[in-house]
Amino acid sequence: MKKKKRLIMRSVILAIMVTAIVYTLYNNFTKEARGQLAIGDKAPDFILSDMNGNTHKLSDYEGEGVFLNFWGTWCKPCEREMPYMENQYQVFKDQGVEILAVNVGEPEFAINKFVQKHGLNFPILKDTNKEVLNLYKITPLPTTILINSEGIITAIESGELPEAKIKGMMESIQPH
Structure with a gap:
């Protein structure tokens, strides 16, 4: 029973880590596409x-x-x-x-x-x-x-x- 709980817990932690890594990679690779400001753009008002x-x-x-x-x-x-x-x-x-x-x-x-x-x-x-x-x-x-x-x-x-x-x-x- 203890081994099964440990396996489930490790699997959950592994899934969370994989999700975080995928999210970080996605964020870095799509930074440009998400609207980084560029020369020639209208400056956003504030x-x-x-x-x-x-x-x-x-x-x-x-x-x-x-x-x-x-x-x-x-x-x-x-x-x-x-x-x-x-x-x-x-x-x-x-x-x-x-x-x-x-x-x-x-x-x-x-x-x-x-x-x-x-x-x-x-x-x-x-x-x-x-x-x-x-x-x-x-x-x-x-x-x-x-x-x-x-x-x-x-x-x-x-x-x-x-x-x-x-x-x-x-x-x-x-x-x-």
Whole structure:
């Protein structure tokens, strides 16, 4: 009787493991087909609040270029690129280019401390439930998506950006 129970239990565990492996493989191999965002796509619209409680709707920025950056306070590459983003924001904010920096799921206290430490003036949006992160299918942080004045994605960059690259990216989405 004990051997039979053990056999059933092992069979159930094996079935669960096989199912998990099949699901993982399926997920990885169909990632592209499930709608990974691509250059040339219309940027999905969203509404998020900033640190002052103001709401930002992406579609309200049509007519401007948007430098959409996903980041976290714990992410060292994110922290290193933030001063460069701030420098370029000061140059481009009056030239039709907006930075929307989307913090992914962190408490306001941590975000505020980070913003004060780095003297950031561009809008910091709170994606508390990671809805926009999932909508855009962002995996590594930081990831930056450039959106032109028509709302079309023109670039998707993962990883830390040097200041010269940020400057070039902002120039590329500057309305003419």
